[in-house]
Amino acid sequence: MQQPKHAMEIFQLLDKSNCRxxxxxxxxxxxxxxxRGQRRMSECPTLDPGIVARYEANPDSPDDSEQNPDEYLKRLKSEILGIDLAQAAERAGARLVGNRLTLEVLGKEFSVDADGNLFTGIHINPWVAVPLLTYLLYGQGRPVTGNWVSFRELKDGAERYPLFRKRCEEPMKRVADLHTGLFDDMVHIFNGNQVQKQFESDIAVVLHPLPKVPLMVCYWLPEDGLQSSLNLFFDDTADSNLDIGSIFTLGVGLAQMFQKLAQRHGFANA
Ligand code: SF4
Known part of the structure; x- marks a missing residue:
């Protein structure tokens, strides 16, 4: 299977009619x-099947971002080279100083230089790096509206929701069920904001994994025979400011981070 070196290589193969x-x-x-591995060449009906076959060996293979995150990250970094940093900063809600963009991820400062290199005071996980670069490259920068929706209501979220529930909401709920006090502390150490009154629950916080992609965690303790529940909500602009694959990655990464933090605090079964 032939791997495109950059997006323009694919663009050159298309008929450029913008037929939609x-x-x-x-x-x-x-x-x-x-x-970015989010669409398949075969989804363009005007493309020659021979070209599709050259680039697309297995239509059922998972996204590159999940299958090979290091390679995917390398590709995103190479794309940063070609962007206008000042425009990206304005769209993304970032500061531009010299050739470095700086923005906040969960309350911590992350910087990206013109070569796509990332800088921060802490270890950079791929679950942060990939969404961050994707956000800078392709986010539309729409202002946050404050209208909260579930993952499945986002564009292309419905089909991914069962997996999102299994890999994000359910493990996060397990940590909250088993170690409620610790979970409450953890969600609040990432510069979380209070939620609006109508979303108040036993534990409720708005986190900012990216400046224009807030995420609200709501956890309800068991009560009157009802089981506990945990749901994540996103601003209804989230799917314009970040692709659904990166939103998925952020949610799953957060859940894994909470599990690890609980384990580090001596809770082996988190
Ligand atoms: S279907 Fe193909 S030709 Fe039409 S807009 Fe999409 S990529 Fe372009």
Whole structure:
């Protein structure tokens, strides 16, 4: 299978009619989505099947971002080289000083230079790095509205929701059920904001994994024969400011981080 070196290589193969039959607004947007592993070449009905076959060996293979995060990260870094940093800073709610963009991820400062290198005072996990670079490269920068929706209500969220529930909401709920006090402390150490009154629950906090992609965690303790529950909510602009794959990655990464923190505090079964 031939691997495209950059999004423009895919763009050159398209007929550039911006016909929208693939569901993207432009051929360029489609090329970027294919390069990031979110769309398949075969979804463009005007592409020659021979070209599709050259680039697309197995239609059932998972996204590159999950299958090979290091390679995917390398590709994203190479794309940063070609962007206008000042425009990206404005869209992303970041500061631009010299050739470095700086923004806050869960209350910690992260910087990205013009070569796509990441800088921060803590270890950089791929579950942060991939969404962060994708956000800078492709986020539309729409202002947050404050209208909260579930993951399944986001564009392309419905089909991924069963897996999101299994890998994000359920493990996070398990930590909250087993170690409620610790979970309460953990969600609040990441500069969480209070939620609006109508969303108040036993533990409720708004986190900012990226400046324009807030995420609200609501946990309800068991009560009157009802089981506990935990749900994540996103601003209804989240799917414009970040792709659904990266939103998934952030949620799952957060859940894994809470599990690890609980284990580090001596809770082996977190
Ligand atoms: S269907 Fe193909 S030609 Fe039409 S907009 Fe999408 S990528 Fe471009």
């Amino acid at each position: 039959q693939c569901g993207e607004k432009t051929c360029l947007a489609f090329a970027g989505a294919v390069f």
